[in-house]
Amino acid sequence: MDNILKRVCRGCMNPGHITKEEAKSVFDYILKGEGDPVQISAFLTGIRMRGETPEELEGFYEATVARKRKISKKVKNELDLGVNYDGKIKTLHILPSALFIAMGCGVNMSSHGTEGVPAKFGPGFIKVLGKMINTEGSLFIKEGFRYADQKEFVPELYKLKEIRKKLGFRTFINVIEKLLNPFNAENIITSVAHNPYFEKVYNLLNKAGFKRITVVKGVEGGIEPYPDRKTTLMLDGEFMEIDPSLYGLTSDLPKGNLNIEEQAKLNISIIKNENNIYKNWALLTSALLLLASGKVSSIKEGVDLSKDCLESGRARKTFEEFASG
Secondary structure, rough: OOHHHHHHOOOOOOOOOOOOOHHHHHHHHHOOOOHHHHHHHHHHHHHHHHOHHHHHHHHHHHHHOOOOOOOOOOOOOEEEEEEOOOOOOOOOOOHHHHHHHHHOOOEEEEEEEEOOOOOOOOOOOOHHHHHHHHOOEEEEEEEOOOEEEEHHHHHHHHHHHHHHHHHOOHHHHHHHHHHOOOOOOOOOEEEOOOOHHHHHHHHHHHHOOOEEEEEEEOOOHHHHOOOOEEEEEEEEEEEEEEEEEHHHOOOOOOOOOOHHHHHHEEEEEEEOOOOOOHHHHHHHHHHHHHHOOOOOOHHHHHHHHHHHHHHHHHHHHHHHHHHHH
């Protein structure tokens, strides 16, 4: 550990990179609980200051995946929602309503997360979903959608949260934790906040063996596409854009931070197909989920299918059955 720290913490002008195997070994050492908190903080800070290489990121990821607990049986063609663990603070979550629209179209999904993660420390979409279905807890497995808190499937990583909270900034852990896929889904949709990470994240997921990979640069660096402008994404290694104006779904991006109860009511209103100014955003997000799952071959097809699901009442029926099940 001492030798690694000397190289990692040289400074930005003369960064000392480490190999994939060294990265895997040192992070495994940390995950085993053998690292001193000061050393761990120095290591995370040093990597943050100069940025991690693709090889280092792969090593950190492999060390973490090796400690992943089995949660449940694999579901064929399931889509993992690799969302940001640090939540949102500038706008609301539209993913919960989009989730039930996509489920009504026949897509099985899973996700994971935990609360109190830097840098935003915002609530995750699962808080909104929990309020919608009156369910709390760190693990629930239902037909169509499954969720696990980080402490349930990789507690060693969860234990680092207190150090991360004290540091207060994003680290490479923010990147790898949303790619851990606890339910071993075949497909994944995840996100990046900065363009250089498209290739890093895609290559990492490709080596991990995912069948279909979607990486989005969406709202607050998340998977939800922008409702008021074009959104860049990478689908199976190829860049493309989502333009809401092409489908008549342009709307303003909500500003401010509604509380969880208000967000839950808003998402339920959309599922009920009531007159809601954010319905277009939910339809666009659902279309993206359908594309990422392989259910449709274009956003246009996904929009049409999502509209039919919402207008026919299938989305509402799916939600009501899920909430009562």
